[in-house]
C-alpha cells in the first residue's frame with residue numbers, strides 16, 4: 001500500500017523502515033526536507049541524525065508533510081505532541097480527508113521540566129483534538145503506549161505477551177489498523193477501547209509509563225491486560 005508517514009523522529013523512522021521492508025511504498029514527511037537531511041548532530045535523546053537512517057533506507061522518499069500525506073492511502077502521524085496539529089495542518093486537510101489517519105503522538109508538555117505533564121487530559125485528548133480539527137479524516141489512536149522498537153516488534157517484550165489499544169469513531173478504520181497491527185507488526189492482543197474519546201485513557205497511561213521507565217531502567221516495557 002501507499003503509506004504517508006508524517007514525522008521523521010524515532011517512531012516515523014522505525015515504522016517507515018518496517019513498512020518499507022514489507023514492500024509498502026512509503027513517503028516520509030518533514031517540515032523542510034533539505035534542512036532535515038542537513039542535520040549532523042544527534043537529537044536530544046542521542047539518536048543519530050535523520051540522514052544516517054535515510055542512507056540505510058533509500059527506497060523511502062523524504063518529502064514535505066503535504067507530499068507525504070498526499071501520497072498515503074494510509075497516513076500515520078508520529079509528531080511531537082505540542083506540534084501535532086500544526087504539522088497536520090501543514091500536511092493539508094484535503095490530503096487527509098477520507099483516509100485512515102493513525103495518531104501515535106502523545107500530548108507531552110516538557111515546558112515545565114521533567115517528567116513532562118499532559119497538556120490535555122481527563123475530559124479531552126490529543127486524539128480527539130486531531131479528529132475535531134480534521135473531521136473528514138478517520139483518526140485511529142494506537143501504539144502510543146509502547147516504545148518505537150516495540151511497536152513493530154512486540155516480541156521484544158515478554159515474547160509479545162502484552163496488549164496494545166485502539167480508539168476510533170470509525171469501525172472500518174479500526175479494522176484496517178487491526179490488520180496493520182496483527183498481520184504487519186505481529187501484535188496478538190489488540191484491544192478496541194471504543195470511540196476516539198477512549199484515547200484519553202491511553203494518553204493518560206503516559207505518566208505511569210514514564211515512571212516505569214525510570215524505575216525499571218528500560219523503555220522496553222508493555223502493558224498486559226489479564227482477563
Ligand SMILES: NC(=O)c1ccc[n+]([C@@H]2O[C@H](COP(=O)([O-])OP(=O)(O)OC[C@H]3O[C@@H](n4cnc5c(N)ncnc54)[C@H](OP(=O)(O)O)[C@@H]3O)[C@@H](O)[C@H]2O)c1
Nearest residue numbers: 007008009010011030031078079080081083105106147148
Ligand atoms: N519515541 C518513542 O519511542 C515513542 C513511543 C510512543 C509514543 N511516542 C510519541 O510519538 C510521537 C513522535 O515521537 P518521536 O520520538 O518519533 O519524535 P518527536 O521528536 O517527538 O517528533 C518528531 C517529529 O515532530 C515534528 N515536529 C517537531 N516540532 C515541530 C513543529 N514545531 N512543527 C511541526 N512539526 C514539528 C518533527 O518535524 P521535522 O521532521 O521537520 O523535524 C518530526 O517530524 C511523540 O508524540 C511521542 O510522544 C514516541
